[in-house]
Each structure stands twice: as C-alpha cells, then as structure tokens.
Amino acid sequence: MQNHPVVSGEEWLIARRALLAKEKEATHLRDRVNAERLALPWVKVEKEYIFDTPTGKKSLSELFENRSQLMVYHFMFGPGWEAGCPGCSFLVDHLDGALPHLNHHDVTLTAVSRAPLAEIETYKKRMGWKFPWASAFGSDFNYDYHVSFDNDDLTAGKLAYNFTETPLPPGFTGTELPGLSVFYKDETGGLFHTYSTYARGGEELIGTLMILDRAPKGRNEKTTMDFVRRHDEYEDMPKAYACCAEKA
Known part of the structure; x- marks a missing residue:
C-alpha cells in the first residue's frame, strides 16, 4: 500500500475530478x-483444420456453430500436461456467463488447446466449465496462429510471438503461449482471419482484474498475475465453491 494522504471531502473531489478527466480520455x-480494430484488413483462411470435439471431428468452419463470427481462445494446455495453465484458467473462469449474450449476438466462442480431447475433458470437468473446448492435437492450427512452438523454436532461443521475433520469456520451458484469434464466415462459407491478440492483449476479458484495478490495493502483485491460482486451489476458498467442479 502507498502512504495515502487523508484529506477533506472537498480536496478528494478535486483529485477525483482530475482523474475522471483522464478516465474519459482512456475511454475515448x-x-x-x-474502431481501428474493426477496420483491419482480413486474411482468407485457405488451409483446412480439423479439431476433436465431444461431438466428433469438426472443421474450423463447423466450430462456428451456424454463426458468422468465431472467437478462439488459445488455452495453454499441451499434450501430457497434468492441468491447464493457471493464468488461462483464470481468464476462462469469466467465459461461461458471457456465452448466452455472445451467441445471441452472432458470436461463437470456443477454447482450443493442443492437449488431446480426453485430457481437456478431464480438466474441464474438474473446473466445472461449460464453454466449448476443442482439441487441435495433430493439427497445425496452434502453430500457424503462433501460440505453440516446436523444438526448433526452443533451441533457437527465440519465438515468433505477438507479431515480433522475441527471446524466450524468462523461465519458459513449455511449448505453449496464450492468445485470442477471431474469424468471420461469409454467406458463401468463405473463412477469414480478422484479428489476433497475444500476451496481455486478452487482459480485458478478465473481469476480476478490472474490478481489482478499482480496489484500494489494486492488483497487489509483484509480477503479472502472480497471485492467481486455479479456482479450486485457493487455501481460503469457501468450501461450497471448492466442490463445485466435483458436482459438475
């Protein structure tokens, strides 16, 4: 905590109005x-991708579920991992409540990971999630959208990530990184890649962080999201919530 001055209501109002002006600038x-994001050019998706889902194998086009817009969250969960990434788990904790609103607005949202479907389904059940989650195991999808990396990348010590060639992140020993990719399907069935974002680009999807930004201690972190655990791993978590995944 900073050593905050304690002032009169009148002095606080002056400071708050000054901050409000900056908040309005940030909103604008x-x-x-x-608007610039919506104006980005698109890239036609020519390659065929096949995913494993609970209802069978599906193409990228079929993941749209009869809607024209598809958002794919690249969830860090590689083959053989015991559990999914805690940070990705934190983000997707915020998705289930949004699904009815997105679906009604012609948007399908799904997670995609390279872990085999059986491993995904086991972890999904543990966490009590309902959102769609497909496996790209055996597919080039994650590699083509720059969220999975092979031995050549790791040996070279640098990755093509977040639209630049970057050194391996400190402590990075895995093969997966997070991201969000967005696609559009036109009336003829043509598919287009419209947007991708990586690293902290998906932060605005995490409502908990937006709330913490307005709390007296803020995010109260030394490194990005160092306080985050999977929602069934917090020591002070209410028992009723801890067992929700078991009941799912």
Whole structure:
C-alpha cells in the first residue's frame, strides 16, 4: 500500500475530478482503438483444420456453430500436461456467463488447446466449465496462429510471438503461449482471419482484474498475475465453491 494522504471531502473531489478527466480520455482512446480494430484488413483462411470435439471431428468452419463470427481462445494446455495453465484458467473462469449474450449476438466462442480431447475433458470437468473446448492435437492450427512452438523454436532461443521475433520469456520451458484469434464466415462459407491478440492483449476479458484495478490495493502483485491460482486451489476458498467442479 502507498502512504495515502487523508484529506477533506472537498480536496478528494478535486483529485477525483482530475482523474475522471483522464478516465474519459482512456475511454475515448479505447473507442478509437476499437474502431481501428474493426477496420483491419482480413486474411482468407485457405488451409483446412480439423479439431476433436465431444461431438466428433469438426472443421474450423463447423466450430462456428451456424454463426458468422468465431472467437478462439488459445488455452495453454499441451499434450501430457497434468492441468491447464493457471493464468488461462483464470481468464476462462469469466467465459461461461458471457456465452448466452455472445451467441445471441452472432458470436461463437470456443477454447482450443493442443492437449488431446480426453485430457481437456478431464480438466474441464474438474473446473466445472461449460464453454466449448476443442482439441487441435495433430493439427497445425496452434502453430500457424503462433501460440505453440516446436523444438526448433526452443533451441533457437527465440519465438515468433505477438507479431515480433522475441527471446524466450524468462523461465519458459513449455511449448505453449496464450492468445485470442477471431474469424468471420461469409454467406458463401468463405473463412477469414480478422484479428489476433497475444500476451496481455486478452487482459480485458478478465473481469476480476478490472474490478481489482478499482480496489484500494489494486492488483497487489509483484509480477503479472502472480497471485492467481486455479479456482479450486485457493487455501481460503469457501468450501461450497471448492466442490463445485466435483458436482459438475
């Protein structure tokens, strides 16, 4: 905690109004960024990708589920991992409640990981999630969208990630990194890649962080999201919530 001064209500109002002006600037900047995002050119998806899902193998087109927009969260979960990434797990904790609203607005949202489907389903059941989650095991999808990396990448000590060639992140020993990719399907069935974001680009999907940003201690972290655990691993978690995954 910073050593905050304690002032009168009148002095606080002056400081708050000054901050409000900057908050409005940030809101207007976000509106402009959103407009530029919508104006990005698209890339036609020519390659065929096949995914394993609980209802059988599906193409990228079939993941749209009869909607015209598809958002894919690249969840860090590689083959043979005991559990999914804690940070990705934190993000997707926020997805289930959004699904009815997204679906009604012509958007399908799904997670995709390289772990085999059986491993995904086991972890999904443990966590009590309902959102769609497909396996790209054996597919080039994760590699083509720059969230999975092979031995050549790791040996070279650098990755093509977040639209640049970057050194391996400190302590990175895995093969997966997070991201979000977005696709559009036109009336003829043509598929287009419209947007991707990586690293902290998906942070605004995490409502908990947006709430913490307004708390007195903020995120109270030394490194990015160092406080995050899987939601069934917090020591002070209410017992009723801890067993929710077991009941799912």
